[in-house]
Amino acid sequence: MAVKVVCAGGGPAGLCLAILLKRQDPSHDITVHERNPEGSTYGWGVTYWRGLLDRLQDHDPDVARAVERASVRWSDGVAHVRDLTTRHQGDEGFGIGRHRLLDLLAERARALGVRLEYESELTEPPADADLVVAADGVHSALRTRHAEVFGTEIAEGRNHYIWLGTTKVFDAFTFTFAETPHGWIWAYGYGYSDAHSTCVVECSPETFTGLGLDRMDEAEGLAVLEKLFADVLDGHGLIGRPGAGWLNFRTLTNRTWHHGNLVLLGDAAHTTHYSIGAGTTLALEDAMCLADALRTHPVLPEALTAYERRRLSELLSVQSAARYSARWYENLPRYIDLPPHRMFALLGQRHSPLLPYVPPQLYYGLDKAAGQLEVLRRLKRWLGPRAARALHVRARGR
Known part of the structure; x- marks a missing residue:
């Protein structure tokens, strides 16, 4: 009808x-x-x-x-922390x-x-x-x-963020974390055409006011951010949108x-x-x-x-x-001083309800061990019941 x-x-x-x-x-x-x-x-x-x-x-x-x-499209994720970089392949x-x-x-x-x-x-x-x-x-x-x-x-969320564009075309989903005298500020970047990428910048309220971003006009703010993220922007600028400033999600x-x-x-x-x-x-x-x-x-x-x-x-x-x-992200200092590959691994696990309550190094070890167990379970399924029983018999005979 x-x-x-x-x-x-x-x-x-x-x-x-x-x-x-x-x-x-x-x-x-x-x-x-x-x-x-x-x-x-x-x-x-x-x-x-x-x-x-x-x-x-x-x-x-x-x-x-x-x-x-x-x-x-992309399949890699890249994280830049201070002067260190780690890259992982993903979905x-x-x-x-x-x-x-x-x-x-x-x-x-x-x-x-x-x-x-x-x-x-x-x-x-x-x-x-x-x-x-x-x-x-x-x-x-x-x-x-x-x-x-x-x-x-x-x-309303605690952190401040701003949605920007750039002519730097990222070849992977890119995370970059910059340390300032007022705390950390970070950006997520990803390509969406052969000429542009999205760049979302986020920081804590203390960093936001400490850097003076709350008192700057758009041009001044973009200049500060371009300097902070110069290493990943490779000389490209950031592009704002009139009237679209910093927000709390x-x-x-x-x-x-x-x-x-x-x-x-x-x-x-x-x-x-x-x-x-x-x-x-x-x-x-x-x-x-x-x-x-x-x-x-x-x-x-x-x-x-x-x-x-x-x-x-x-x-x-x-x-x-x-x-x-x-x-x-609101508790970034808890993870940022880990070795980059470990920090990036926990970045990928940030959806976990357990992570906020387990020491990061311990969680990383447990997650890695659980991953190895999953590999063993997959191998056992691939070998089939007969081969799995053979492995079990050999193990008992040792």
């Missing part, structure tokens, strides 16, 4: 949902309202992993192919410019017959819509109107994600700390889950309840990982 869907927010979540609903039933009347002009977007590049492409392939192969073609990661991603999604949505209305902000649900989707970000106007019903809670949660025919999607429903690189992936997964629920549950309240239940369950482990990841 054709329905009228109105979506507030033309980011990845809103556009993806519009695409999927139109694919399910071309007779649906779908309009996406975006408050900003077409072509204007915040941020630089976003990251994702192969699993997202696989899920997109299941829902819309055309979008999956277009996104993969427009992405760059294949992808980067794509946020602007490029939105262009691809908007092009696909229009081709399917979705109406896109730019410079159009919804502040209240349209009375004639069957379904109203609030995909208008962390500051969602539609959610704010019913904040008590949704049970919205926002927790805000973790947003909601007790429920729907109210009547209004449903929350993406950052309007939840945020997870940027250090796990999952924001765009989770927004697109929300859209795929909601589209699935609306297809399999013809009664709207049942569909919205199924969507909420599934996503709240799936997000539990991700939100936990994000909290512990943010805490790892």
Whole structure:
């Protein structure tokens, strides 16, 4: 049955949902309202992993192919600490410019017959819509109107961060930690095109004020950061965005994600700390889950309840990982003086709920031993039951 869907927010979540609903039933009347002009977007590049492409392939192969073609990829991680560097091979990661991603999604949505209305902000649900989707970000106007019903809670993080771009194209996901007289400051860098990378800089409040970053204008602040990270920038500059200064990350949660025919999607429903690189992936997964629920549950309240239940369950482990990841960086002095390869290993384990409570050197040893045991378990499975029994007999005979 054709329905009228109105979506507030033309980011990845809103556009993806519009695409999927139109694919399910071309007779649906779908309009996406975006408050900003077409072509204007915040941020630089976003990251994702192969699993997202696989899920997109299941829902819309055309979008999956277009996104993969427009992405760059890497498989290594590099950490620079003082004058030492360590490199490790990891899972294949992808980067794509946020602007490029939105262009691809908007092009696909229009081709399917979705109406896109730019410079159009919804502040209240349209009375004639069957379904109203609030995909208008962390500051969602539609959610704010019913904040008590949704049970919205926002927790502000301790550290300061700023989202920047650079013409230095990193060949790996790059971490760099710089020591200053006022404490440590660090950056995460990753390529998203053949000409640009994203560079997120973070530091504690003490370092932020000690360096005077709280009192500098944009040009002065960028000059300080370029000097601090000169070794990894290789002469390239950092690029800011007018009006987008230093922030404290805000973790947003909601007790429920729907109210009547209004449903929350993406950052309007939840945020997870940027250090796990999952924001765009989770927004697109929300859209795929909601589209699935609306297809399999013809009664709207049942569909919205199924969507909420599934996503709240799936997000539990991700939100936990994000909290512990943010805490790892907030307690950086606990790990920074380890040998670089050990520090980088624990950086990879920063999602662990045990790590904050176990001495770092001890945790590293236990994790390494556990890894060796897993190798032995895999070898035993590979050899098969007969060979494993033979090894056991030999061991007993010694």
